[in-house]
Amino acid sequence: MKIGAQFYTIRDYCKTLADLDESMKKVADIGYKHIQLSGVCAYEADWMAERLAAYGLQADITHFDYNRIIKDTDATIAFHDTMGCKYIGIGSNPRGINPEGLAVMASELKPVIGKIVASGHKFMYHNHHMEFARFGGKTFIDLLCETFTPAECGVTLDTYWVQAGGGDPAWWLRALDGRVNCVHFKDMVFSPEDKGVRMAAIGEGNMNYPEILKACDDAHVEYGFVEQDNCYGEDPFLCLKRSYDYLTAQGLE
Numbered sequence: 205m206k207i208g209a210q211f212y213t214i215r216d217y218c219k220t221l222a223d224l225d226e227s228m229k230k231v232a233d234i235g236y237k238h239i240q241l242s243g244v245c246a247y248e249a250d251w252m253a254e255r256l257a258a259y260g261l262q263a264d265i266t267h268f269d270y271n272r273i274i275k276d277t278d279a280t281i282a283f284h285d286t287m288g289c290k291y292i293g294i295g296s297n298p299r300g301i302n303p304e305g306l307a308v309m310a311s312e313l314k315p316v317i318g319k320i321v322a323s324g325h326k327f328m329y330h331n332h333h334m335e336f337a338r339f340g341g342k343t344f345i346d347l348l349c350e351t352f353t354p355a356e357c358g359v360t361l362d363t364y365w366v367q368a369g370g371g372d373p374a375w376w377l378r379a380l381d382g383r384v385n386c387v388h389f390k391d392m393v394f395s396p397e398d399k400g401v402r403m404a405a406i407g408e409g410n411m412n413y414p415e416i417l418k419a420c421d422d423a424h425v426e427y428g429f430v431e432q433d434n435c436y437g438e439d440p441f442l443c444l445k446r447s448y449d450y451l452t453a454q455g456l457e
Contacts (some may be wrong), residue, residue: 206237210431215243242267249286266293293328336369374419407450
């Protein structure tokens with residue numbers, strides 16, 4: 205498994221092309237070689253391909269505009285081809301986290317997903333805690349996996365949100381072997397200030413990351429992207445570095 209940086213973590217520093225370029229350099233300077241593009245300003249694929257090459261980075265997955273995926277599939281594929289990016293992702297279901305919303309998403313994706321697969325790409329769905337709500341005894345993730353084959357739809361499993369939804373991240377990783385090509389890493393800690401949970405850099409919280417990393421190996425995860433949605437006033441680049449230091453100390457790179 206290779207580790208990467210999810211740019212949603214540093215989205216406030218990626219609002220212009222100049223800022224995005226500088227942020228890419230900072231992430232590369234930390235040591236990351238892989239990134240996910242999400243929450244950043246608009247960019248052209250050829251510009252991004254040039255900047256990735258300049259900093260020795262590889263963009264392996266995006267969170268892309270859902271309507272572009274279903275309505276302009278050929279251009280979406282070409283955009284990702286230009287960047288050398290295999291995985292085409294979305295951050296949630298824009299049609300609703302319930303069986304009805306899933307049915308609408310399936311009706312829109314099924315006609316185009318074969319083209320995505322045939323092009324050598326894979327569609328990836330990212331979870332939050334809502335996907336662990338149960339409908340007729342099954343979670344939304346269960347229903348998603350019944351609706352799409354592993355080739356049609358992977359799951360960018362966010363380990364923090366699995367735990368927040370009452371699930372065991374390691375169990376779910378192993379259960380989704382074949383779908384979890386990419387995962388999101390962040391830690392969870394109780395905050396006396398908030399009197400509730402906070403996101404934390406990897407290794408600074410209470411999640412069982414030694415077991416999560418073992419489960420990633422068992423599930424044949426290709427990429428683990430560090431994402432910290434909220435850094436609570438800390439420099440998000442320093443948070444990314446602390447997570448990087450923890451993960452590289454476990455032998456990852």
